[in-house]
Amino acid sequence: xxxxxxxxxxxxxxxxxxxxxxxxxxxxxxxxxxxxxxxxxxxxxxxxxxxxxxxxxxxxxxxxxxxxxxxxxxxxxxxxxxxxxxxxxxxxxxxxxxxxxxxxxxxxxxxxxxxxxxxxxxxxxxxxxxxxxxxxxxxxxxxxxxxxxxxxxxxxxxxxxxxxxxxxxxxxxxxxxxxxxxxxxxxxxxxxxxxxxxxxxxxxxxxxxxxxxxxxxxxxxxxxxxxxxxxxxxxxxxxxxxxxxxxxxxxxxxxxxxxxxxxxxxxxxxxxxxxxxxxxxxxxxxxxxxxxxxxxxxxxxxxxxxxxxx
Amino acid sequence: xxxxxxxxxxxxxxxxxxxxxxxxxxxxxxxxxxxxxxxxxxxxxxxxxxxxxxxxxxxxxxxxxxxxxxxxxxxxxxxxxxxxxxxxxxxxxxxxxxxxxxxxxxxxxxxxxxxxxxxxxxxxxxxxxxxxxxxxxxxxxxxxxxxxxxxxxxxxxxxxxxxxxxxxxxxxxxxxxxxxxxxxxxxxxxxxxxxxxxxxxxxxxxxxxxxxxxxxxxxxxxxxxxxxxxxxxxxxxxxxxxxxxxxxxxxxxxxxxxxxxxxxxxxxxxxxxxxxxxxxxxxxxxxxxxxxxxxxxxxxxxxxxxxxxxxxxxxxxxxxxxxxxx
Ligand SMILES: [Zn+2]
Numbered sequence: 312x313x314x315x316x317x318x319x320x321x322x323x324x325x326x327x328x329x330x331x332x333x334x335x336x337x338x339x340x341x342x343x344x345x346x347x348x349x350x351x352x353x354x355x356x357x358x359x360x361x362x363x364x365x366x367x368x369x370x371x372x373x374x375x376x377x378x379x380x381x382x383x384x385x386x387x388x389x390x391x392x393x394x395x396x397x398x399x400x401x402x403x404x405x406x407x408x409x410x411x412x413x414x415x416x417x418x419x420x421x422x423x424x425x426x427x428x429x430x431x432x433x434x435x436x437x438x439x440x441x442x443x444x445x446x447x448x449x450x451x452x453x454x455x456x457x458x459x460x461x462x463x464x465x466x467x468x469x470x471x472x473x474x475x476x477x478x479x480x481x482x483x484x485x486x487x488x489x490x491x492x493x494x495x496x497x498x499x500x501x502x503x504x505x506x507x508x509x510x511x512x513x514x515x516x517x518x519x520x521x522x523x524x525x526x527x528x529x530x531x532x533x534x535x536x537x538x539x540x541x542x543x544x545x546x547x548x549x550x551x552x553x554x555x556x557x558x559x560x561x562x563x564x565x566x567x568x569x570x571x572x573x574x575x576x577x578x579x580x581x582x583x584x585x586x587x588x589x590x591x592x593x594x595x596x597x598x599x600x601x602x603x604x605x606x607x608x609x610x611x612x613x614x615x616x617x618x619x620x621x
Numbered sequence: 622x623x624x625x626x627x628x629x630x631x632x633x634x635x636x637x638x639x640x641x642x643x644x645x646x647x648x649x650x651x652x653x654x655x656x657x658x659x660x661x662x663x664x665x666x667x668x669x670x671x672x673x674x675x676x677x678x679x680x681x682x683x684x685x686x687x688x689x690x691x692x693x694x695x696x697x698x699x700x701x702x703x704x705x706x707x708x709x710x711x712x713x714x715x716x717x718x719x720x721x722x723x724x725x726x727x728x729x730x731x732x733x734x735x736x737x738x739x740x741x742x743x744x745x746x747x748x749x750x751x752x753x754x755x756x757x758x759x760x761x762x763x764x765x766x767x768x769x770x771x772x773x774x775x776x777x778x779x780x781x782x783x784x785x786x787x788x789x790x791x792x793x794x795x796x797x798x799x800x801x802x803x804x805x806x807x808x809x810x811x812x813x814x815x816x817x818x819x820x821x822x823x824x825x826x827x828x829x830x831x832x833x834x835x836x837x838x839x840x841x842x843x844x845x846x847x848x849x850x851x852x853x854x855x856x857x858x859x860x861x862x863x864x865x866x867x868x869x870x871x872x873x874x875x876x877x878x879x880x881x882x883x884x885x886x887x888x889x890x891x892x893x894x895x896x897x898x899x900x901x902x903x904x905x906x907x908x909x910x911x912x913x914x915x916x917x918x919x920x921x922x923x924x925x926x927x928x929x930x931x932x933x934x935x936x937x938x939x940x941x942x943x944x945x946x947x
Contacts, residue, residue: 393947401887401944402878406863455943462940484831484853486863489878490889493853494942496832497839500811501936508816524853526804527792527832532812546804546832547794551858555794565799573800 346370362582371519371539371582376428376445379478383586384432384441391430393463396456398425402489410487413449421447425456426481429464434476435590437597440468443478444525450482453525457485458495461529465502465513474512474593475503479530483523496528503532512596514589517544517567517576531575535592537585538567538576629685631674632899638667671899678848680883681874684856686848687828691902693909694759695722695743695786698826701909702916704729704736709775712767715801720744720757720793721765721837723772725781730917737920740776742769742837743786746827760793763806766836770810773817782820782920785837790855792833807836814839815936818928822919824894824912825849825881826901841935842919843889845881846908847896851889852879889942892919 337343344355348370358365362382363372374382380389404410418424426448431440442464444451461477468475484492506513515533519542526546530536538544545565553560563569570576580588628636642663649656678686686692699706703726711717722745729736744761747753769785776783792803814821823840829851845851856873860866863873878884881893894915897904923931 395947397946399944399946402876404876406869406872406876407865455945458943459945486854486859486877488944489853489876490851490884490887491943493831493835494889494939496808496835497811497939498942500808501815501839501939504812504815505936507812524832527807527836528811529808531802531805531808545799546792546807547799552794552796552799556796560796564796569800573802575802575805 347372362585364582369540369581371541373446373480373519374582375447376423376443379443380428380430380432380441382582383434383476383478383589385435388433389430390432391428392467393429393460394424396425396460398454398456398488400487401455401491402487404487404489406487413487417448421445423448425460426451426453427457427460429460431467431471431473434586434593437590437593438471438473439593440464440471440473440475441478442475444480446480446482446520449485451480451525452482452485452492453495454485454488454492455495458492458498461499462495462502465499465506469502469506469509469511472509472511474514474596475506476514476516476589477529478516478518479521479525480518481521481523481525483525493524496524499529500532503529507532507534510598512593514592516585516589517570518542520544522546522548533577534596535578536576537578537580537588538570539582539585540567540579542567544570544576627689627691629682629689631678631682631685632671635667635670635674635899638663638670642667668898675848675899679871679875680850680877680880681856681871683848683880684828684850684874686900687850689900689902692827693901693905694748695741695745695788695826697905698786698909698912699724699726699741699743701906702913703727703739703741706741709772710768711771712764713771714764714767716762716764718762718765718768719755720759720761720789721768723768728784728913728917728920730913738779738781740772740781740783741786742772742783743826744789744833744837746788757793759789760791761789761833761836762793762795762798763801763803766792766803766806766810769837770806770813773810773814773821777817777819780819782822782923783817783840784916785821785823785840787823787825787829787834787838787851788827789830789833790828791830792836804832807832810836811839815932815939818932820920820923820926820931821935822916822923824916825851825890826912828852830855839935839939841923841931841938842891844892844894844915844919845884845890846894846901846912847881848900849881850874850879851881851884852877 343352344358345352346365349368351367363374398414400411427444429442442461465475513533514535515530517538521530521544567579645656706726708724723742727736728739744759745756746759747756773783821840822842823838824844826846856870859873860869884890897907901908
C-alpha cells in the first residue's frame with residue numbers, strides 16, 4: 312500500500328484532513344520515502360527491500376557502496392581489502408576550497424575513506440573480486456585511491472583466477488589530483504589487460520551516472536557489459552555537447568537504453584534481478600578447470616588422475 | 622616580405638625589437654647603408670629578452686605557446702623528421718578521421734643507411750581556418766582512435782616501433798561521437814596498448830587534453846616538448862566546473878600542474894625536449910632535428926629489450942602512478 316492510499320484511507324476513516332506539515336514530518340523521520348521521480352510515497356523499509364527501486368515507477372535510486380555489496384554478495388562471505396587507503400593532496404590543489412578540506416569534510420559526512428570499496432566474496436556461491444563506487448564521495452570521482460584499489464583488486468583476482476565485477480557510479484576523473492587521476496585510467500586498463508589475457512571474466516555494471524574517464528576506461532572494457540535502467544552513461548558531458556553543437560539533444564541521449572541500441576552494452580538489467588543475472592553469467596562462464604575444481608572440492612578425486620606411486 | 626609572426630601577449634616587449642629590426646633592414650635595403658652593427662645589437666637584445674620571457678613562462682602562458690597557431694603540427698614533424706612517409710587511411714569500421722593521421726615511414730639517422738621503419742600516429746590540428754574545420758581542430762572522433770589502434774596492431778604484426786604525437790584539445794564531444802562509442806574507443810586503446818610488444822614512444826608536441834590525449838598515450842617512453850602541456854582537463858573546463866566561471870583559467874592552469882617540468886617531477890613523463898628560443902614555432906626545423914635525435918636515442922634503448930621486457934616495464938611504469946596514504 313502506498314502512502315497516498317494510506318492517507319486517503321485515514322482521511323476517510325477520521326474524516327479529518329492530515330496537515331501537510333504532519334506528512335512532511337513523517338517523511339523527515341525516515342519512515343516514509345517520497346520517490347524523486349514519481350513522487351509516490353512508500354514505506355522506506357519496502358523501498359530498501361526492493362533494492363532501492365521505486366515500487367511504483369521502477370526509478371532506480373542511487374545505492375551507497377556498502378548497500379550495493381550487501382545486495383550482491385552472499386551473507387557473511389565478504390572480505391574487504393585495502394580499506395585504509397586514503398587520498399593525498401599531491402598537487403596542493405585549491406579551488407574555492409582546498410582539496411584537503413574537501414576530503415576531510417567528505418570523509419566525515421559519508422564515513423567513507425574514498426569513492427570505492429573493494430574486496431572478495433561469493434555471489435551465489437561463485438567467488439568474485441568486487442569493486443563498487445560510491446557517488447556520495449566527491450561524485451564517485453576517480454583519483455589515485457580509486458585507481459589503486461581497483462588495480463589491486465583486479466591483479467589479485469588474476470592471481471586467484473576469479474572473475475571481476477565493477478559497479479560504476481562516477482562523474483569521471485578527480486580533477487584535484489591532476490594527471491595522477493588521468494593515469495588511473497591507464498593503470499586500471501593495464502590490470503584488465505592482464506586479467507583478460509588470463510581468460511578471466513570481467514563484468515562492469517554501469518549505474519547512474521557513469522561518465523568521463525570511467526566510461527573511457529574500465530566501464531567500457533567488459534567481456535559483458537550490464538547497465539541499470541535509465542542510467543546516464545557517456546564520455547563527454549551533455550551540457551558540453553549542447554554548447555559545442557548549439558542544439559538540444561534527444562531525451563534518450565546517453566541513456567542505458569540508447570547505449571544498448573547503439574551496441575555498447577549487452578543488457579539492461581533491473582537492480583532487483585542483478586544478482587541473479589550475474590550469477591547466471593558467472594555459472595555460464597565457468598571454464599572446464601573451474602568446474603573440475605568445484606567438483607574436486609566436494610568429491611573424491613577421480614581414480615584416473617595420475618597419482619605418483621609411493 | 623614574409624608575414625609578420627603572430628605574437629602572444631607576453632611577447633609584446635619583443636614586438637618593438639622585431640619592428641625596429643625590420644625597419645632598419647628596409648631602410649638599409651633602400652639606402653644601401655651598412656647597418657649590420659645596429660641590427661646585430663638589436664637582435665642580440667631581442668634574443669636575450671626572448672630567453673628571459675620563455676624561461677619564466679607561467680602555466681597559462683605555456684598553454685598559449687602550446688596552442689600557438691603557427692606551432693608545428695604532427696604532419697610538420699613527420700615531414701621534417703622521416704623519409705618515405707606513406708599515409709594510411711581509415712578505421713576499417715566506418716570512416717577516416719582527418720583529426721588523427723597515421724602511416725608508415727622511415728627514421729634514418731645520418732650514419733645509418735637503412736633506417737628504421739616505424740608506424741606514426743598523431744592528432745592533427747589544422748594549419749589555417751579552412752584546414753582546421755577539416756581537421757576538427759585536432760579533436761578526434763571514435764573513428765580516429767579506432768584507426769590509431771588498427772595501425773598500432775599493424776605495427777605489432779610487422780615488428781615496427783610506434784611513435785605517437787599528441788596534440789589535441791580533447792576527444793570530440795559530439796552527438797555522433799557519443800553514439801559511436803567515444804568512451805569505448807579510447808578505453809580499448811588504453812588496454813590494447815599494454816598488450817603490444819613493439820617499442821612505443823609518445824611525445825606531447827602541443828596540448829594533450831584529457832582522455833583524448835591518453836587514447837594514444839600509453840608508451841614505454843612519454844616525452845614532452847618544453848612548452849607543451851598535458852592535463853586531465855582543459856583549464857577552461859576546470860575553471861567553469863570548480864570555480865563556476867571562466868575567469869579562473871590562470872589559477873586552473875597553475876593548480877592542475879600541466880607543464881613538462883611539473884609532470885617530469887611527478888613522474889608522469891620521462892623526458893623534456895628543449896625547444897628553440899621563443900618556442901618550436903620560431904625554428905621548426907631546429908625543433909624537428911632535436912626531436913628526431915631524441916626519438917632515435919630512446920628507440921635505441923628500447924630496441925635493446927625484448928618485447929616481453931618492454932611490456933612488463935610499460936606495465937610497471939603506469940602501475941606506479943598515483944599517490945595515496947596507506
Ligand atoms: Zn517512483
